[in-house]
Amino acid sequence: MDSRDLADTDPVSELLTWLKENAEAADALGGPDRVSGLAEAPWPHLVVGHGPGGDLRDLSWATSPEVTLEIYGDPGGWPGKAELRRVLLRCATIAKRRVDAPHVPGRAVINGISPSGLLIWSPLVDGQPRWLLNLSVTLHP
Numbered sequence: 099m100d101s102r103d104l105a106d107t108d109p110v111s112e113l114l115t116w117l118k119e120n121a122e123a124a125d126a127l128g129g130p131d132r133v134s135g136l137a138e139a140p141w142p143h144l145v146v147g148h149g150p151g152g153d154l155r156d157l158s159w160a161t162s163p164e165v166t167l168e169i170y171g172d173p174g175g176w177p178g179k180a181e182l183r184r185v186l187l188r189c190a191t192i193a194k195r196r197v198d199a200p201h202v203p204g205r206a207v208i209n210g211i212s213p214s215g216l217l218i219w220s221p222l223v224d225g226q227p228r229w230l231l232n233l234s235v236t237l238h239p
Contacts, residue, residue, distance in 0.1 A: 107206040109206070113211075114135060116193065117146060126188040133146065142169055142182060144167060148164070149232045150166070159238050160209065162210075167231045170228050173225070194211045197210060212233065213231060216231075
């Protein structure tokens with residue numbers, strides 16, 4: 099195996115693409131263009147990024163890095179805490195379905211997705227609502 103193969107298995111780009119193209123995720127979030135790598139309007143907005151942990155094993159084949167899902171509400175405080183949590187959990191469930199999707203040649207193979215920690219309520223200092231959830235994504239070239 100070439101070292102570039104493992105380095106090219108990026109769980110963030112895989113889940114970001116999956117969620118951006120998923121009609122059910124758009125429905126859960128209230129419309130299209132609400133999934134990206136940045137906290138930006140329109141709200142609510144799902145941000146998919148690299149997580150703080152994971153397991154790179156021996157760097158020879160399958161790894162289990164973390165992906166962080168962050169959902170931001172409007173800076174004015176809507177939707178409420180409970181609704182924003184519900185939307186995040188729907189999006190996490192939709193992300194988990196990527197495991198059962200047909201493999202696309204040249205893309206990483208995702209063998210498993212599971213929560214790797216707690217669902218955390220973490221509003222920004224200005225009061226903008228935000229929930230965070232880390233997913234462990236097991237994948238290989």
